[in-house]
Amino acid sequence: MVTKDEKKKLISEIIAYWSKDWNKFVRDALCARLDREQQAIIESVQHNPMTAVASGTARGKDFVAACASLCFMYLTPRFNEKGVLVGNTKVAMTAPTGRQVKNIMTPEIRRLIRAARAKFPFCCPGRLVADDIRTDYEEWFLTGFKADDNATESWSGFHAANTMFVVTEASGISEIVYNAIEGNLQGNSRMLIVFNPNITTGYAARAMKSERFAKFRLSSLNAENVVKKQVIIPGQVDYEWVKDKVINWCSPIQQTDFNEGEGDFNWEGSLYRPNDLFRVKVLGMFPKVSEDVLIPYEWIEIANWNWQELQADGFIPAKSCKLGVDVAGMGRDNSVLCPRYGNYVPQFEVHQSSGRADHMHVVGMTVPYLKKKGAKAFIDTIGEGAG
Known part of the structure; x- marks a missing residue:
């Protein structure tokens, strides 16, 4: 029969074994399968203070970020011979919107924790509370929250023996937030930023050119599937x-x-x-916008981020509607209505007339907007709008 002390020693040896190679912890404990490029990112986070990852769609950037977070969370704390925490660890995960933290980052963490505990009940202690992992030690935790320019105090208090900051959709985070994060990069610290390279400016874009960062690009062409x-x-x-x-x-x-x-x-x-x-x-490359493009791709991405933020906050516009109406003719084009309230567009309304001019239907779509106080419609009359 194994004694309590023998069990503690065995657990300590297993943790020490995983600590030498974080990819073994990912494979053995978290039961996660990573491809070679993802494994290289885990290795980088283990050894490099700052790592940047530009990624194609569905390439597993958030999954590998979750794996790296749990490696740091459970392989860096240090305890003395009596089991007292002497080297604490704090991990902060953030994203441009609360939705991204709640619906993308947190579920990945929870899924990995459940798999690990099913196989090794001792290796991932702590309570899963909202977007956090809380242990019996107040100074040892993982937490996730929205990056907010107006709440940089959220980053205060992250001084610890071991600190890690994980940023997803990193190109949507402001310089203000990054400045607050960098103020905490002391001691044994890590910073991992992952993103789709939608825009060519900002902190994340510069990171892919900076000598401070170990840089990776996840191309979908190389995905194992x-x-x-x-x-x-x-x-x-x-x-x-x-x-x-x-x-x-x-x-x-x-x-x-x-x-x-x-x-x-x-x-x-x-x-x-x-x-x-x-x-x-x-x-997973940055866009290369040509000179004859009217609206750069990155402008569209920024507008989408702003829209998602307003949607997540339940924004209700107060200004009157200015309605843009583009009426299709007899081809394959759609008729499109664009209602604008100040600088906010809640959605586009689209009608496909199946190859025939359908002016009265578009009139029927337009009239409800004009019944509201202060509303105006602007109709493209050069083409079919004259109808």
Whole structure:
């Protein structure tokens, strides 16, 4: 029969074994399967103070960030011979919106914790409370919260023997928040930022050029599900999705035109040049906006982030409606209504007339807006709007 002291010694030896190689903890304890590129990110976080990851869609950036968070949470605290905590650990996870923390980051943490406890009940102590992991020690915890420019005091008190800051959708975080985070990077500290490279400016974009950061790019072309043309890792981007995007978002090129700096790539024996959507969503590269583009891709991304923030906060506009109406004719185009309240657009209304002019239906969509006080409609009359 194993005594209590022998059990403590065995647990201590197992933790020490995992501490030497965090990927073994991810594999053995968290029961997570990471591909080689994701494993390299875990190794970087183990050894480098600052790590930046630009990623394509569904490439597992948030999952690997959750794995890294739990590695730091459970492999860095230090206890003396009497079991007293002498080197505490604090982990903070954040995102541009509370929704991203609650619906993306926290579920990944909970799923990994449940898997670990089912296999090794001793390795992930603590209570799961809202977006936190609370242990029996007040100075040893993991917490998640929305990054808020008006609440930088949230970052105060994160001084500890071991501190880690994990930022998802990092290109949507302001310089104010990053300044607050960097003020806590002391002692044995880590900073991991993961993001889709939607915009070419800001802290996250600079991180991919900075010598301070270990830099990684997760391309969907290299995803295991795509390379092997079958689902090996559930939830990861798959072959059919990437194939569709190659067809619709890329242009075939000749060998003489091939330029890796443009994002050109080889797909199943043919060479392609990507558009900006493919660069961002598949290759994990920044957009390369051409001079003849009216609205840069990054402006659209910023507008989307602002919209998501307002939606999450339950925003209700107070200003009167200014309605833009683009009326389709007899082709495949849609008629689109854009209601604007100040600088806020709640949604677009779209009508497909199935190849025929359908003016009266669009009138019926427009009239309810005009019945509200102060509303005005602006109709494109150059084309079909005159109807």
